Amino acid sequence: MTRADFIARFGGVFEHSPFIAERAYDAAEIEVPLTAAGLHEAMAAQFRAASADEQLGVLRAHPDLAGRLAIAGELTEDSRKEQAGAGLDRLSAEEHARFTALNAAYVEKFGFPFIIAVKGLTKDDILRAFETRIENNRIQELETAKAQVERIALLRLGALLPGDGNA
Incomplete structure (x- = not known):
């Protein structure tokens, strides 16, 4: 696989951060055949x-959960699917208000959005973690x-490749 093909396929695994895929490819430590676990190890090392x-x-490249990008339909396809899978696209007005308040307080306190691998979680699980x-x-x-x-990167790689990416 050429560098350009590799980056095109895996550059979005770390949200809007293709430099991780670029560095993993350039480090020449990616084992063939590609597996989710093996590629994750190489990419996580670069991260x-x-x-x-x-x-x-x-961290800052990640969207707020149930935030303005979701409402505007401007999430990456991966983020949209992940948030929808957890029911974050079907919040009541009260739930949405709670997420909005928590998002704002979290970003103010930490300087980056709340990030959680939502696969397998419900909106209530996510709210409790938040x-x-x-x-x-x-x-x-x-x-x-x-x-x-x-963890999000591993789950995304698991959707693209065989090899234990559903941890």
């Missing part, structure tokens, strides 16, 4: 090796958010 500012940029995690300090939440970004 972890990125500068703090680059990592923060990846309400719990907003009490974290910035260091705790930064580490939690980065772990969630990696």
Whole structure:
């Protein structure tokens, strides 16, 4: 697979951050045949090796849950499917107001959006996690958010490739 083909296929696995796929390809540590677990290991290593500012940029590239991009229909296809799968596209007015308030408070406190791998979770599960995690300090939440970004990437790779991406 050429570099351009690889980046076209996997550049969106880390939300709006194709540099992760570029660096993983350039590091020449990707094993063939491609598997979700193997490619995730290579890409996550590049995410972890990125500068703090680059990592923060990846976090900030994620949309708010049930936020304005979702309402405007401007989510990436992956994010749209993930949020819809958790029922975030079918919130009551009260639920939407709660998510909106939590999104604003979270971003104000931490400087990046609340990130959670929503696969297998309900809107109530997500709301409980939101309400719990907003009490974290910035260091705790930064580490939690980065772990969630990696989990989202693994789930996305699992949808593209064989090999244990549904963890």
